[in-house]
Amino acid sequence: MKQALATVISNEKILGELERPHARAISGSWIIWLRCPEIAAEAKSGQFVMARCGEECTLPRPFSIHRVNDRGDIALFFIVWEDGKGTNWLLQRNQSDSVEIFGPLGNGFSIKPASRNLLLVAGGIGIAPLLFLTDLALNQRYSVTLLYGTENASRYPESLLPPRIRLVSVTEDGAIGEKGRVTDTLPKYADWADQIFACGPTAMYLDMARRKKELGLEGKPVQISLEMRMGCGHGVCYACTVRTKEGLKQVCKDGPVFDLDDIIWDELSLNT
Ligand code: FES
Numbered sequence: 001m002k003q004a005l006a007t008v009i010s011n012e013k014i015l016g017e018l019e020r021p022h023a024r025a026i027s028g029s030w031i032i033w034l035r036c037p038e039i040a041a042e043a044k045s046g047q048f049v050m051a052r053c054g055e056e057c058t059l060p061r062p063f064s065i066h067r068v069n070d071r072g073d074i075a076l077f078f079i080v081w082e083d084g085k086g087t088n089w090l091l092q093r094n095q096s097d098s099v100e101i102f103g104p105l106g107n108g109f110s111i112k113p114a115s116r117n118l119l120l121v122a123g124g125i126g127i128a129p130l131l132f133l134t135d136l137a138l139n140q141r142y143s144v145t146l147l148y149g150t151e152n153a154s155r156y157p158e159s160l161l162p163p164r165i166r167l168v169s170v171t172e173d174g175a176i177g178e179k180g181r182v183t184d185t186l187p188k189y190a191d192w193a194d195q196i197f198a199c200g201p202t203a204m205y206l207d208m209a210r211r212k213k214e215l216g217l218e219g220k221p222v223q224i225s226l227e228m229r230m231g232c233g234h235g236v237c238y239a240c241t242v243r244t245k246e247g248l249k250q251v252c253k254d255g256p257v258f259d260l261d262d263i264i265w266d267e268l269s270l271n272t
Contacts, residue, residue: 001234002042003102006034008093009073015154025082029125029156030091032099037072039103045133046108046225046257049074050233052100053086061086062230062252064129064199065104077128077156105233106256109133109197109223111142119193120146121208123182123200127156129225130199138164145189149182149200183207183215190216198260199225202268209265222260226251243267 015029039049043065050060067075080087093099109129111118118137120130127148137144148155149170161167169177170185178185183204190196196217198208205224212218228251231237235253242249243264249255 001102001105002036002038003100004036004039005098006036006039006074006101008095008097008099009033009035010095011091011093013091014077014157014160027080027082027088027091029077029079031066031075031077031160032090032093033069033073033075034099034101035071035073036101039101040068040072040074043068043074043104043132044108045136046129046223047104047106048129048233048256049076049101049103049105050230051076051086051090054089057086057089059231060102060233061090062105062233064225064256065132066128067132067135077125077131079125102233106252107254109225109257111137111140112195112221115142115194117143117145117192117194119189119196120144121182121186121196121198121200121204122146122148123198123204124150126199126201126204126225128199130197131161133197134162134165138162145192147182147185147189149185150176181207183211186215186217190220193220196220196222197224198222201227205260205263206265209260209263217260223257224260224263225256226258226263227256228252 011032013028013030017027048062048064052060063076065074066077078087080091122130145166147168151172153175170182228240230252231239233252235250240251244262
């Protein structure tokens with residue numbers, strides 16, 4: 001793990017605000033590029049960094065590493081909740097400002113040497129760590145299919161996806177692509193996949209775990225990235241403990257990537 005005072009290269013709003021009558025309002029989504037060659041050089045897809053977000057936030061905030069380039073920059077893709085102090089601070093950083101970050105942290109995704117066809121399943125903001133994995137996999141000539149599901153047309157711009165990816169869009173209201181939940185499309189693609197990598201809300205993982213056979217996931221290696229509240233990011237505060245089949249684990253240190261089968265989902269769903 002490295003500590004860095006990263007320089008902001010760019011910070012752009014890529015999605016607008018979202019009125020959500022029954023949930024926290026969203027002011028928009030941003031991509032911030034930070035120059036921190038020491039962290040970029042070590043980063044693996046699925047890992048994250050902790051960022052100190054101003055004096056009003058006592059604790060650092062976790063962010064998945066969204067992309068890495070060969071100039072030593074990492075990108076973070078983040079949603080700004082209207083009442084989120086950390087992300088509201090981050091969106092106000094301008095080019096040349098500094099952001100204190102440490103990482104890379106946690107255990108990321110791993111591609112088996114024998115795999116050829118990789119199926120990525122993203123629910124909403126879950127696309128954040130999967131694009132880093134996509135970039136690496138396409139560079140190494142794997143075939144990548146991305147199933148990307150959102151509630152509606154407010155979603156990550158297709159123009160920012162790598163051109164060689166095979167994209168299957170799903171929206172719950174049918175505005176773009178297939179209508180339904182992203183997991184409903186799994187039976188069509190699971191058979192093709194040598195490995196499946198997913199990132200999304202707990203409800204998505206619960207659906208995958210409970211309907212494994214129906215969705216074609218039985219016998220498939222499925223890695224998922226868990227998102228939890230974090231205090232320290234490196235195994236000290238125990239804020240991110242989950243129960244797995246191998247006992248208690250810390251998402252920041254043992255994860256955030258786990259095998260779908262390892263998590264005791266019924267217990268996790270009661271606590272989230
Ligand atoms: Fe502190 Fe995981 S965030 S132990």
